[in-house]
Amino acid sequence: MDAGRRLRTLGIIGAAALIAAAWIAARHGLGAHGAPANLEPAPNIVLTDLDGRRFALSDYNGKVVLLDFWATWCGPCQAEIPEFVKLQKRYGGRGLRIVGISLDDDPRPVRQFYARFKMNYPVALGNARLAESFGGILGLPVAFLIDREGRLRAKHVGQTDAAGFEKEIRGMLRPVAAEHARRTVGTQGILFL
């Protein structure tokens, strides 16, 4: 088989595989990066961190966001914080952004807690309106995972196992690496699925 024919055959196989993948994705309701297609967009809230800096959740579009509703006096929340600090350190470079929303009544214990636990991600004080924009926070902790397209991917109520979070986050971070590989290899004229 000459080189031209081989390339044509490869192209046909690749195209067939692409069609099959698209069919499977459509059948299983999957959108880009294997995410369910009917995901709701995360509310675009504007927050003020403990130093008075304002930021919007939409500032993190393109990143994977772990949004954690917590309070300093909440035992399960306290247990999760050191794990979040580790996750931010480990995956920050790959696009993870953790944001904490404290539901404490008073900012003073939050500032103390922030320093004591060496928190390495922004923390803002929440309120009822903000909590309701996420469907109501009627118990703590509650954590949301938001994908790179700004869509709500998961909601965890109660203390969640750190390994479980890490697995989910890795899964949500992976698509960019795959996308990058696809683009890189694509420019070299090889079909990458």
Place this chain on the structure above:
Amino acid sequence: MKTRSRIIIAVMAAAVLSPWARAWSMNHAPADKPPLIQPAELAKLLRKPAKGPKPLVIQIGFRVLYEQAHIPGSRYLGPASEEAGLNRLRARVKTLSRKTPIIIYCGCCPWNHCPNIKPAYAALRAMGFTNVKALWMARNFGADWVENGYPVAK
């Protein structure tokens, strides 16, 4: 066959005895553990108040939770795990008869992790209140009260 009969008897005995055991444990709570009232029982009480003085229902959790949803008629006094919350609680009940029925509730987090119920109960007992119950919420206010369709005010 014999084994199967034994299993059936054991299961039946457990089914019969478990509500009794739970009721007994609620009515014989140790000093640091408040007697409990179940959400369904309180919801029923709110619908059809019993004869006698109306219970004072107090939320001792966090403000954002109370502002989103709370038990109708309940008062917000703040987390009893903090001194400010405890002081508000003491001030609120100071002038009441020590026989006043009081129901405290939080629902901030799973029951075993709630930091507010114990200090609130201890403070009320120390003040001499004899008719205090805590609303049992295994998971949180959302899961154990709101999602069960019990009445809610904002």
